[in-house]
Amino acid sequence: MFETLSEIVRHRALVWSLVQRQLAVRYRGSVLGFVWTFLNPLCLMLVYTLVFSLFVRDPSIAHYGTFVFCGLLPWIWFSSALLEGSNAIVGGGTLITKALFPPQILPAVVSLAHAVNFLLSLPMLVPFLIQADRPFGWALLALPVVMAVQFLLIFAIVLGVSALNVHYRDVQHILGNVLSLWFFVTPVIFSVDSLKSRHWIFTLLIAKVNPMGVLAESYHEILYWGHFPNWRNLLVVFLGTLVILVVSHSIFRSYRDGFAEEI
Amino acid sequence: MARPTVPDPATRAQPAIEMVGVTKRFRKRTLQRGYTTVKTHLLRSALENVFTRKTRRGNFLTALDDIHLRVEEGTTLGVIGHNGSGKSTLLKVMTGIYKPDAGQIRIRGRVSALIELGAGFHPEFTGRENIFLNGLVLGLKKDYIERKFEEIVSFADLEDFIDDPVRTYSSGMYMRLGFSIAIHVDPDILIVDEVLAVGDEAFIHKCQERVADFKRRGKTIVVVTHDLGAIERWCDDVVLLDHGHMVERGGPRRVIDAYRRLVAESEERRLADEHRRVAELTQQEPSAEAVAVRMDEVGAASTASPDQSRWGTREVEIVDVRLVDPPAPNDTCTRAETRCRSRSATSHKDAAAGLRHRVVPARRRVLLRHQYPHRPRRSAAARSAKAWSGARSVAWSSWRGITLVDVAVHAEDGARTTTARGAGRSRSDPAPPTWVYTDRDTSSAG
Incomplete structure (x- = not known):
């Protein structure tokens, strides 16, 4: 596994220019270009704010739109990276079939490109936080940690899924459906506190077992409430991510020799 | 006791490429582009459990069968054979794109493969950007590409277009750029698959000069082509593949003759088949x-x-x-x-x-x-x-x-x-x- 990862580090110049390529490709030729990075989550936030502040109002959250936005940005990072990442190796085309190219670079590139995208979209949050009069405190120092864990989680999943998708082409469609369910069991549009009245098993599944649940809650804690996140939960997620990485890597390794033939 | 043996000059040189019993099979399913889906996989394994194990063997196409090949450093090896004889598969195994199903392969030195020119070119990017990207894909360092940049551009004759997107290039320009990058990798082993014929006459000459220069510098070259004249001109050693088997190896003349015989034989077989079919058609008893x-x-x-x-x-x-x-x-x-x-x-x-x-x-x-x-x-x-x-x-x-x-x-x-x-x-x-x-x-x- 370390060989797989060190190969990525060794090719960092290549990885970086592929990331640049991917970011540039996304916006070349579109009129609004880079603005779409902001526009997409903004529209989504408006939709959710509209729906949820009108119909199911959570009285404990004063600035619901801002609250949703804090969780929505990381979620968009997560889901779009997974969706695009599942196709990373298949989409590699001639790089895989005609050149000697370490295939694990492609999932890494997708994960990185989406991480950069997320970073670029973060400043959009600032005016909302100021408008909602949210505290900016030391807790923000924990943000990079949470992001690092999320990045690792994304890469771990994408590594395995992209390899599986070469062999089973419907993995990406299955993943798309899983993600739409996943969104609603992740505390993005609701808070973990609102689950207190439910059965304990809900809280366990949504806020502890679901790694994105823990991460989304951490973002809410840091950005919206100005608290430090629950470090213990975060550690569990980190360890879980390592397990996923090991499993993903073994999937990746068992399929990688066939990539050039099957694409 | 035996006195210390003087190494035979033929074996003293280390082989640049050594293949021992290399076998490569393709699943027919893969060739037919029938991808498995999770659904079919589940169904198949369920069915297999019910109706005894269906034969999975026989579903393979053997592209290379037990190939033993030693290429000494500094030789130019030609690979010939009819379409589908396994030439390209052999090259892909040499470059490491395909992993052999059996056997071993040892490569000494840096390999550059001209199998697909411009692998990873992105049409939206300029020639300049693609040079860097493709160079990195081929394993070059960034500062090396910077040093060689002018040379690559002038070799490809693209000074005026280097800042235009590659999608605006003609196919000849595209190939020239790809070739120019690949040739500047400066490998120890150059692997060429039927790509020496890109561009116009002048460019082909330039390419051939470049390959000749490689040869003079004692590099190993492996070339696949249907151009038998080129094989005869360039190669010291030629291998003839037929349905994944290495049927002949030796000097260009001899192997080319063997290849021509093979072609003639298969043509005769085809004609005989046709005649039999005609005969059957005219003989058959109609219902x-x-x-x-x-x-x-x-x-x-x-x-x-x-x-x-x-x-x-x-x-x-x-x-x-x-x-x-x-x-x-x-x-x-x-x-x-x-x-x-x-x-x-x-x-x-x-x-x-x-x-x-x-x-x-x-x-x-x-x-x-x-x-x-x-x-x-x-x-x-x-x-x-x-x-x-x-x-x-x-x-x-x-x-x-x-x-x-x-x-x-x-x-x-x-x-x-x-x-x-x-x-x-x-x-x-x-x-x-x-x-x-x-x-x-x-x-x-x-």
Whole structure:
């Protein structure tokens, strides 16, 4: 596994220019270009704010739109990276079939490109936080940690899924459906506190077992409430991510020799 | 004790490439682009458990079978063989793109593969950006690319276009850029797959010079091409592949000869197959169903293109097929005569004709109605100087109706076959005899 990862580090110049390529490709030729990075989550936030502040109002959250936005940005990072990442190796085309190219670079590139995208979209949050009069405190120092864990989680999943998708082409469609369910069991549009009245098993599944649940809650804690996140939960997620990485890597390794033939 | 052995000069040089028993198989499913989906996978494994294990073997295509190959440093190895003989697979295994299913491969030195030029080029990016990207893909360092940048651009003759997006390039420009980058990798082993023919004459010369320079510097080159002249010019050592087997290896002359023999043999086999097929077609006993189909074919052939139902070299052409000696109204015998015309001046004394009649019941007549307008051209045969009357055949039938005649003329050894079909109505039918020719001789028309 370390060989797989060190190969990525060794090719960092290549990885970086592929990331640049991917970011540039996304916006070349579109009129609004880079603005779409902001526009997409903004529209989504408006939709959710509209729906949820009108119909199911959570009285404990004063600035619901801002609250949703804090969780929505990381979620968009997560889901779009997974969706695009599942196709990373298949989409590699001639790089895989005609050149000697370490295939694990492609999932890494997708994960990185989406991480950069997320970073670029973060400043959009600032005016909302100021408008909602949210505290900016030391807790923000924990943000990079949470992001690092999320990045690792994304890469771990994408590594395995992209390899599986070469062999089973419907993995990406299955993943798309899983993600739409996943969104609603992740505390993005609701808070973990609102689950207190439910059965304990809900809280366990949504806020502890679901790694994105823990991460989304951490973002809410840091950005919206100005608290430090629950470090213990975060550690569990980190360890879980390592397990996923090991499993993903073994999937990746068992399929990688066939990539050039099957694409 | 043995004295210290002086290494044999032939074995002293370390091999640049060494393959031991390399075997590569492809799943047929993969070749046919039938991807597994999770659904089919689940279904298949469920079914397999129920109805004993279905044979999974035999589902493989062996592209390379037990290849042993040692390429000494500094040699230029040519790989030849017909399409699908495993040449490209061999190169891909050498570069490490494919992993062999069995056997081992050892490579000493840095490999650069000109298998696909411009792998990973992105059309939206400029030539400049793509040089860096492609260079990195080929394993170059960024500062190395920066140093070589001008050289790459000038080699490709793209100074004026380097800041335009690659999608605006002509295919020649695209290939030139790809080639230029790949050639600047400066490898120890250069692997070339049929790409030395990119660009115009001047560029090809430049490429060949570059490859010759490689050779002078003692680098190892492996080249796949169908250009046997190039093989003879460049290679020290040639390998001939046939269906994944290495059938010949040695000097260019000898192996090229072997390849030509192989091609000739397979061509002969193909011809023999064709003749057998023709023979079968003209010999087969028709069932009522088959005849109906045939009649239809004749109809289609005579209305659409008169040449569709004939094949062979047409050195001898059938110009006329007709019923002779029509039987009496209640007779059940029909006789037909074939007239052929030789197209070339050579004599065809060894020619033999075979014909077969099928008599189709009168009630099937409707099938042929649309063929009536075709009229016989007996005069064509008569005018031909080399007109030659072929076999006479008698068809026995207890039916009154339409006679279908298939005729083939061939040399005694089975080569130079010419065939034609005709259909006619025997006089025992109330309607007047009408002939349909599928072998209207256009050359003698008029």
